[in-house]
Amino acid sequence: MSDCLTILVAEDDYLIQGMLEDALTEAGFRPQILSSAEEAATVLKSGLYEFRALVTDVNLKGTTSGWDLARLARERAPDFPVIYMTGTAADDWARLGVPNSILLTKPFAPAQLVTAIAQLLNTGGPTG
Template identity: 30%
Template sequence: MNEHTVVPSKVPLILLVEDDWVINGLIQDILEFEGFKVHAVDTADEAWQFLLADSCQVDLIFSDIHFPGLLSGIDLANLTYGRWPHLPIILSSGSRYPQPLASGCSPVFVSKPWHSMAIGAVCRHVLARRPIRGIANEHIRQ
């Protein structure tokens, strides 16, 4: 490599799981403005199906805890950590973190209401703690 070599970077893909369409749209807009790619779904059931179909090509999951459907955000986190133990997860809720995860893993918890300016910073912080597929951490700009 020389001084003119361009190091390709991968834009992190965040799987956003939120059933409130207003909050979903707000978070998606914030994350896309912050430079992330976002795949948004309404339920943890949809998120799990996406993860399985996509062979978990996401870099981070940002999920609410309470949803209609069979799976909660806690269930999604436990299933995800069971299959992909190093995939970072951020859980968010207006209530207190309800229980420890059965998997023994610890997602980051963000209490609602959160400040919209903090969402991108929290995601960057969590992603900086692990390598992103295809790039090294030093290529992540804070």
């Protein structure tokens, strides 16, 4: 499958990783799933893949948060599509999230993730 459909995913919960992988694969994307923001940042910086979007949990194991990972992605490409996932940090999105991103509050339906990615890829930003 082409790298033009590759989605970078940072999520440290293996059950959620499986759900994300299934949802993204069924939607025609190629998920590259990593368990920490540090790992995701390394892969992002490597240039091995041409990622189309970032899907990141906000609270990840390690010293780097999903907020930090999204800022790194935006340093590389100012309009890079970012979808945050969180169960507890939704109130911090306005303060810590990058502009024109989407936040999904856990638990969410897999279709919500696919819709969020499609929305950002098709319009360049969220609506509403």
